[in-house]
Amino acid sequence: MMHIEEALNVIFGNKIRSLLTVTGLIIGVMAVIAIQVLGSSMSGALNGALGNMTDDSFIIFPSATQANAVKASVTRTDLVQLSALPNVKLAIPLVAQTDLVRNGHLQARYFISGDPVEPFNNAPLQFGRRFTQEEIDAGRHVAVISDRAYKKLFPGGGDPVGQSMYVGSHRYLILGVLSTPKQGLIQTNFGGDVSAPYTTLLRDYVHGQRIGAARVIVKDSSSMSLTEVAVIKTLRDLRGNQRLEYNTFDKAQLTKGINSIFGVMTFVVAFIGAISLLVAGIGIMNILLVSVTERTREIGVRKAIGATRTQILLQFFIEALVLCGIGCGIGLVLGLAIGASVNSFAIVKLTGYAPPIPWIQAAVTTLVFTTAVTIGCGTVPAFRAATLDPIEALRYE
Amino acid sequence: MNNSSTVIDVRHVTKTYSMGTMEVQALRGVTFTIAAGEYVAIMGPSGSGKSTLMNVLGCLDRATGGTYLLDGVDVSKLGDNELAQIRLKKLGFVFQGFNLLARTDALKNVALPLFYAGVSAKNRNQAAMDSLAEVGLADRARHKPSELSGGQQQRVAIARALVNDPAVVLADEPTGNLDSKTSAEILALFGRLNEGGRTIIMVTHDENVASHAKRILRMLDGLIVSDAPPVRSEAALP
Numbered sequence: 001m002m003h004i005e006e007a008l009n010v011i012f013g014n015k016i017r018s019l020l021t022v023t024g025l026i027i028g029v030m031a032v033i034a035i036q037v038l039g040s041s042m043s044g045a046l047n048g049a050l051g052n053m054t055d056d057s058f059i060i061f062p063s064a065t066q067a068n069a070v071k072a073s074v075t076r077t078d079l080v081q082l083s084a085l086p087n088v089k090l091a092i093p094l095v096a097q098t099d100l101v102r103n104g105h106l107q108a109r110y111f112i113s114g115d116p117v118e119p120f121n122n123a124p125l126q127f128g129r130r131f132t133q134e135e136i137d138a139g140r141h142v143a144v145i146s147d148r149a150y151k152k153l154f155p156g157g158g159d160p161v162g163q164s165m166y167v168g169s170h171r172y173l174i175l176g177v178l179s180t181p182k183q184g185l186i187q188t189n190f191g192g193d194v195s196a197p198y199t200t201l202l203r204d205y206v207h208g209q210r211i212g213a214a215r216v217i218v219k220d221s222s223s224m225s226l227t228e229v230a231v232i233k234t235l236r237d238l239r240g241n242q243r244l245e246y247n248t249f250d251k252a253q254l255t256k257g258i259n260s261i262f263g264v265m266t267f268v269v270a271f272i273g274a275i276s277l278l279v280a281g282i283g284i285m286n287i288l289l290v291s292v293t294e295r296t297r298e299i300g301v302r303k304a305i306g307a308t309r310t311q312i313l314l315q316f317f318i319e320a321l322v323l324c325g326i327g328c329g330i331g332l333v334l335g336l337a338i339g340a341s342v343n344s345f346a347i348v349k350l351t352g353y354a355p356p357i358p359w360i361q362a363a364v365t366t367l368v369f370t371t372a373v374t375i376g377c378g379t380v381p382a383f384r385a386a387t388l389d390p391i392e393a394l395r396y397e
Numbered sequence: 398m399n400n401s402s403t404v405i406d407v408r409h410v411t412k413t414y415s416m417g418t419m420e421v422q423a424l425r426g427v428t429f430t431i432a433a434g435e436y437v438a439i440m441g442p443s444g445s446g447k448s449t450l451m452n453v454l455g456c457l458d459r460a461t462g463g464t465y466l467l468d469g470v471d472v473s474k475l476g477d478n479e480l481a482q483i484r485l486k487k488l489g490f491v492f493q494g495f496n497l498l499a500r501t502d503a504l505k506n507v508a509l510p511l512f513y514a515g516v517s518a519k520n521r522n523q524a525a526m527d528s529l530a531e532v533g534l535a536d537r538a539r540h541k542p543s544e545l546s547g548g549q550q551q552r553v554a555i556a557r558a559l560v561n562d563p564a565v566v567l568a569d570e571p572t573g574n575l576d577s578k579t580s581a582e583i584l585a586l587f588g589r590l591n592e593g594g595r596t597i598i599m600v601t602h603d604e605n606v607a608s609h610a611k612r613i614l615r616m617l618d619g620l621i622v623s624d625a626p627p628v629r630s631e632a633a634l635p
Contacts, residue, residue, distance in 0.1 A: 002512050009500045301496040304457060305510045305557065306485025308478050390457045394492070 007319040010291075011326065021287045022327030028276025029331025029369050030338065033362050035269045037339025041347045043262045044355025056118065056221045058250035059094055060231055061213035065245075072244040074235065075209040081234060087219050087227045092116050094213040095201040101194055102166040103153040110149055112167060114198030118217060119144070128161035128176030131197050139199040143172040149193040150177045167194060170204060224250060273365075277372060280327075285377035288320055292385045299385050300393025313386035320378025324370050332366040403466075404564050404596050405431040405454065410463035412449050412619075423449040425619035426463065431598065433564070436591040438607035438627075439600045441616035448569075450616065451600045455488055455567050456480045468564040485514055489558025493570035495550040497542040497557075503529060504538040507557045514561065528556040532586060548579035555586060559595075566590070568599040572606055584609045 011018045062072035074093070082091035095114035100107055117133050127150075131142050143165070145153070154160045160174050172194075202211070218227050228248045236242050292299070299312060307315075340357055348354045412424040423446045431437055441447040452458035453465065456472055457480075465473050468487050475483065484490075497506045508525035516524070529535050532552040542550050551571060558566050568587070572580035588609060591597050599610060607613050608627040615623035 002518075006501070013500050297496065298498060301490075301492070301498075302509070302513075303481065304455070304484060304490045304492075305513070306481050306488075306561075307513045308481040310478075311513055391452050394457075394496075 003315050003318040004322060007322040010319055011323055018323060021284055022323060024280030024283050025324060025327035025373060026331040028273065028280050029328045029366060030335040032269055032273040032365060033332055033335025034338040036361060036365060037336060037357055038342055039262055039265050040358040041343045041355045043258060045347050045353040046258050055251040057215055057217040058224060058228055058248050059213060059215050060246055060248050063245035063247050068244055071239060073210040073212050074214045075211060078235060078238060079214060081238060082216060082231055085230055085234060087223060089217045089219050090116060091214050091216045092198050093202050093211040094215045095198055095205060097201060097205050099168040101149065106153050108152050110194050111192035112194045112196060112201065113192035114201035115195045116198060119195055123178045125176045126179040127159050131175055136197040136199050139197060139203050141170050141172045141200055142175050144176040144178065144195045145174060146178050146193040147180045172196065224252060277369060281373045281377040284373060285380060288378060288381035292381045296388060296393045296396040299388050300390050303390035304394060309386040313382045316382035316385045317378050320382065321374045324374045328366045328370040332362060336362060402433050403430050404433045404468050406466040408464050410453060410460040410465055412453060413461045422619055427621055429614060429621060429624060433596050434594050436597045436611045438610035438613045439598065439616065440602060440607050440613055445616040446619040447600050447616050451567060451569055454598065455490060456483045485510060486561060487564040489561065489563035489566040491554050491558050491566065491568040491571045493573040495554045497550055497553055499542055502539050502541050503534060503553045506553055507560050510557065510561045524560055528560040531559060532556045547575050548582055551575065551583050552586065565596045565598060568597065570601055571599060
């Protein structure tokens, strides 16, 4: 296409001016793309860190600020009732305890979590297996330990399965070891360092009816929030008190919270983008108008030899498009470079996750910028060029 | 001019400009015909209306009154886009200041009208090359205007005017920016083109330049006051 070739001639015929013209656009696009890459990295990293958290269960606990907190506490009998609700697969006590874990002379205080067959942290295992339903039913002293606990208690390495360790005063048989989580400077560890059958922990640590909190495993995780409402209603009905307050916590809520933070960030980026678009667009339009005036005579000649208004309009519009395209392209490359380097120097170090660069999102942003700026600031100069009177234009010195 | 067909037929053409409240009559009723193959000079002092007539003939401007048939087409009432098409297909312009695109080489300058006519790149370049050869600049095709002399630039401009095979070539003071030697070359080129059958209309205020034409229309105050062949003071010269 000759128009594009001519546009490139004009743009590269005056490199410094062209570069200065699109500087605003380059900076604007660069900033937006860089923030976009970082935003997507951070949300990707957080979601990656949450990846091992189970999404088929939620935790329910009484609100601690209410006067009836003790009355609201979940009891052993509640669990039986809750397990009978539709969409509830199993309601188990949430037993979580910090205790001293020992292997010979090596010891550390760890968070002990009571789990069913489906653990809260479903990271893959590097050694052994998880406990079975039979071991849960029998309340055996068996445990799956985290990689961190494994490194602390078994510094010599090797397969620890079949060996035993002490949790508090009880001896536990080690069944398996979770694999190394991807981890950076920010610790993301869900579930405890020691996972044991919930029945075992319930027997060893909880005395009496009141358990406090429960973990409810659902059949269909898509209707989790409805089930949460049903569970709260059941607990209130069982106590005959509709004013009792319960809180629930699940992965969807956590993800929603994180995503709403990134939603605000996206809005801010869009705002910055809109402003830089406006400022860059005004600068480009100004230069294009100057360019049309400078080339009045050329436009006159083109018209004299038979160019129609549409052809002149197209020529200047394509020139604006190529100019904006080059500016946005440079901005895209710089933005991706900044985003990717901050990504590899900071995000990966902080979280241990290397999220992918959002290529498509960045490309779409660039296209939108190019189109918007071209239409916004190329139309008026192109129209002015197209409607010049050829006689006046030819006379222009 | 005998039996040859008429390419320009101007009847009672008037042109009035309004300058604020005042009306200026640049053309007060001009009537003449030009046949295919003629070489006509339009002369007159400044303000005589010769530039206005040139603009009307070149379809850059519309007459206020009268009719203008160009190659059989009444162009008096055409719209902007139709006039652009007429300029593209039937007219070739040569300007005083050459008016080539500075960033573009000679070949592309010559090919420009064909681009607007929608001719494919390959055919464009072939026709532009032929046209450059016609003005003797085939070996300068890849030079930019800044790398060419004034005379060469004007020859490129003439090649551009010829590339669409127009019915009429309109030249507005084509030698105005050239020294006498180069002017002679350009006028010789016009002479050759006319021998080859081209219809040429040239606006000038220079008697010597006009004397190369075969017919001179003299204008004064918006009217044609004389229509005659040049007086050959040096009749011996070719």
